[in-house]
Amino acid sequence: MSDIIYTKVDEAPELASASFLPIIQKFAAAAGVSVGTKDISLAGRILATFPEHLDEAQRQSDDLAELGRLVKTADANVIKLPNISASVPQLVAAIKELQSQGFALPDYPEAPETDAEKEVRAKYDGIKGSAVNPVLREGNSDRRAAKAVKSFAQNNPHRMGDWVADSKTHVSAMSGGDFFSNEVSATLDKDTTAKIVLTTDAGETVLKDGIAYPAGTVVDATFMSAAALQDFLASEIEKTKAEGTLFSLHMKATMMKVSDPIIFGHAVKAFLAPVFEKHGDAMRDLGVNPNSGLGDLLARVKDDAAIMADIEACMASRPPMYMVDSDKGITNLHVSSDVIIDASMPALIRAGGKGWGPDGKESDTNCVIPDNSYAPVYDETIKFFKENGKLNPATAGTVQNVGLMAQKAEEYGSHPTTFEIGQAGTVKMILEDGTVLHEHKVEAGDIWRSASARKAPIEDWVNLAIDRQKAEGCRAIFWLDENRAHDAELIAYVKPILEAKGVADKFEIMAPREATRASFETITKGENTIAITGNVLRDYLTDLFPILELATSAKMLSIVKLMNGGGLFETGAGGSAPKHVQQLQEENHLRWDSLGEFCALGESLTFLADSKGNEKARVLGQAVDAATQGILDNGHSPSRKVGEPDNRNSHYWFARYWAEALAGQSSDAELAAHFAPIAEALAANEDAILAELAAVQGQAADLGGYFHTDAAKTAAVMRPSETLNKIIG
Numbered sequence: 001m002s003d004i005i006y007t008k009v010d011e012a013p014e015l016a017s018a019s020f021l022p023i024i025q026k027f028a029a030a031a032g033v034s035v036g037t038k039d040i041s042l043a044g045r046i047l048a049t050f051p052e053h054l055d056e057a058q059r060q061s062d063d064l065a066e067l068g069r070l071v072k073t074a075d076a077n078v079i080k081l082p083n084i085s086a087s088v089p090q091l092v093a094a095i096k097e098l099q100s101q102g103f104a105l106p107d108y109p110e111a112p113e114t115d116a117e118k119e120v121r122a123k124y125d126g127i128k129g130s131a132v133n134p135v136l137r138e139g140n141s142d143r144r145a146a147k148a149v150k151s152f153a154q155n156n157p158h159r160m161g162d163w164v165a166d167s168k169t170h171v172s173a174m175s176g177g178d179f180f181s182n183e184v185s186a187t188l189d190k191d192t193t194a195k196i197v198l199t200t201d202a203g204e205t206v207l208k209d210g211i212a213y214p215a216g217t218v219v220d221a222t223f224m225s226a227a228a229l230q231d232f233l234a235s236e237i238e239k240t241k242a243e244g245t246l247f248s249l250h251m252k253a254t255m256m257k258v259s260d261p262i263i264f265g266h267a268v269k270a271f272l273a274p275v276f277e278k279h280g281d282a283m284r285d286l287g288v289n290p291n292s293g294l295g296d297l298l299a300r301v302k303d304d305a306a307i308m309a310d311i312e313a314c315m316a317s318r319p320p321m322y323m324v325d326s327d328k329g330i331t332n333l334h335v336s337s338d339v340i341i342d343a344s345m346p347a348l349i350r351a352g353g354k355g356w357g358p359d360g361k362e363s364d365t366n367c368v369i370p371d372n373s374y375a376p377v378y379d380e381t382i383k384f385f386k387e388n389g390k391l392n393p394a395t396a397g398t399v400q401n402v403g404l405m406a407q408k409a410e411e412y413g414s415h416p417t418t419f420e421i422g423q424a425g426t427v428k429m430i431l432e433d434g435t436v437l438h439e440h441k442v443e444a445g446d447i448w449r450s451a452s453a454r455k456a457p458i459e460d461w462v463n464l465a466i467d468r469q470k471a472e473g474c475r476a477i478f479w480l481d482e483n484r485a486h487d488a489e490l491i492a493y494v495k496p497i498l499e500a501k502g503v504a505d506k507f508e509i510m511a512p513r514e515a516t517r518a519s520f521e522t523i524t525k526g527e528n529t530i531a532i533t534g535n536v537l538r539d540y541l542t543d544l545f546p547i548l549e550l551a552t553s554a555k556m557l558s559i560v561k562l563m564n565g566g567g568l569f570e571t572g573a574g575g576s577a578p579k580h581v582q583q584l585q586e587e588n589h590l591r592w593d594s595l596g597e598f599c600a601l602g603e604s605l606t607f608l609a610d611s612k613g614n615e616k617a618r619v620l621g622q623a624v625d626a627a628t629q630g631i632l633d634n635g636h637s638p639s640r641k642v643g644e645p646d647n648r649n650s651h652y653w654f655a656r657y658w659a660e661a662l663a664g665q666s667s668d669a670e671l672a673a674h675f676a677p678i679a680e681a682l683a684a685n686e687d688a689i690l691a692e693l694a695a696v697q698g699q700a701a702d703l704g705g706y707f708h709t710d711a712a713k714t715a716a717v718m719r720p721s722e723t724l725n726k727i728i729g
Helices: 009-031 043-047 062-072 090-101 115-125 147-155 227-245 259-271 275-286 296-301 303-319 342-349 375-388 455-472 485-500 512-524 537-548 576-589 595-612 616-635 647-664 669-684 687-693 713-718 722-728
Strands: 004-008 035-039 075-079 139-144 170-172 184-187 192-200 205-214 218-224 246-249 323-325 354-356 364-369 397-402 418-420 425-431 436-440 447-453 474-479 507-508 529-533 556-562 567-570
Touching: 004 009, 004 062, 004 595, 009 035, 009 227, 009 576, 009 595, 009 616, 009 647, 009 713, 035 043, 035 062, 043 090, 043 115, 043 436, 062 303, 062 556, 075 595, 115 275, 115 296, 115 397, 139 147, 139 296, 147 537, 147 616, 184 436, 184 485, 184 576, 218 227, 218 436, 218 485, 227 246, 227 364, 227 507, 246 687, 259 275, 259 296, 275 296, 275 303, 275 474, 296 303, 342 364, 342 375, 342 455, 342 537, 375 512, 375 537, 397 455, 397 507, 397 512, 418 616, 436 647, 447 576, 455 474, 455 485, 485 507, 507 512, 512 687, 529 537, 537 556, 556 595, 567 595, 576 722, 616 669, 647 669, 647 687, 669 687, 669 722
Parallel strands: 004 035, 004 075, 075 567, 170 364, 246 364, 397 529, 474 507, 474 529
Antiparallel strands: 139 397, 139 556, 184 218, 192 205, 192 425, 218 447, 354 364, 418 447, 425 436, 556 567
């Protein structure tokens, strides 16, 4: 196993890797550090799942499983880039591309009937959604803006949209019948197994059996009423029209890969309710599944003039919709993975509460977030800015995050125990001794789920929070609601640990709404705070605050201190940026900013020095910090516009600053001597390198694929400077 594992992923970060990874490997080798790769991309995971369908030369090892074993050891040192958490449309598109490249993969069975189809569907369902993160995150999350990044943002504040007190933008959430209102929770006092059963008039159906829980596990159960959801969506559509705002739905259909696509489908059906009422049978015969989105629906019914006419009439009678791409007519409801709440809501808030409408203009928006568990965070944020005006990035403090996420904690671990109920009855979670731990009366179509958080990760999370607060010396808040069932169980863990460590006076416990208000008040004064949260809020807040503070979440330092001693270094929370790839393909310009990779690399090298005693790696890591500072100070981050410096330019400058820092340091004479000629060559050939990088822009770029690119073609696109390539090798 290599000293450092650099993950192969998807879309923009993977394209950037084609340019940046050779630089990393060249520099690391001088310190005796090997940097290898493991493929956790969507295409790679698909190929690894179906070896029996492939030729021997096409088969791929299961790198995700291998990394899953590695992160449970003290030897783990993994730099993890953002990967696609695939929705069904993305998964199907990836399968079709691979099939077109000669991989004899089975189709994705939309409605499996035979045992063979059900087996294929089960394998594919194991790939979609958040299949990677729960495997790799064997530790809790420490996310914060690196000091250099925060300082740069304050000295070079980004543009913020203006908020006005009478803005019509607001958040709408269910007042009952949702996951929040129906949640029950309990902490287990001994090791046990459990089963989940549905009891109806027809008998008992086992939904899931053999679920193992160690002692101390917090186990939740809840459900969302389909009837309540339908009533809520119908009401919000009408309210939006009356208000004259845009209708927008904000979900997490990637990470919550079972429940949220179903909720998304309800919204599609609600928006086109008259069409489904009139043409439901015909649409079903055409294979329409509202969970797949409006885009898939339109593709299936486009040749039926009657349905298309009624869709156009229905859309004309509805409120205008928040758009993903108004120029291309791609709406909020086209694809469930197009509008992800943790990115879409901060972007809208940063823009002063404005969303893009179908007319290509910005408008106030009804932000529909059905479940009330975390909707109050966004609701309170909007209220705060209406009252106080926009945040000033030049003077704002920062919100760091310590997140509970190890061992599939909380909602993100609920995929195997989430069910769309087929008929009315009672769902029970029954322990091995016959105890009914939880039960709910449900109706057909309701979405029932159970989630859990284990004792060891919870205790590790609290201790990590104590360490971070001690290091920062700032305000620290546990975002926990004593009136929510799950949070009350966590509070029962948190308080005794804080008291035993003698630090209870250094922490506050607040419900998410109150914690949101307190955090904005704190950073508005230029002070810092730490948000100590569960898994979903970790995801949401490490986009919300960085996007407001820094303009992007991709620049976050994201460290996972693995529970068995290893390190996982995530490269920010910026997603995999499909629009960036589209721009590269059309214009050969990649605007992806690798600052997250720079920060993760420095932390990884320092961790290697601490864990393995490689002092040359420490020198490399210190020089990475200097190079990162150089990128920021000299304005060498990528531009968004074709013809201007892009991601590849930033990699040249990073390599140059890195080499210069190594050549100029006095801690290791051997490294200084090694890098002096490299630094000299990079500086002497600046004009030639930049000219070669600029020459390729403005024309289409052929990657040989989208989900599964051709390595040689991608390298040619991402390493177009022969002069730079000769220096790097």
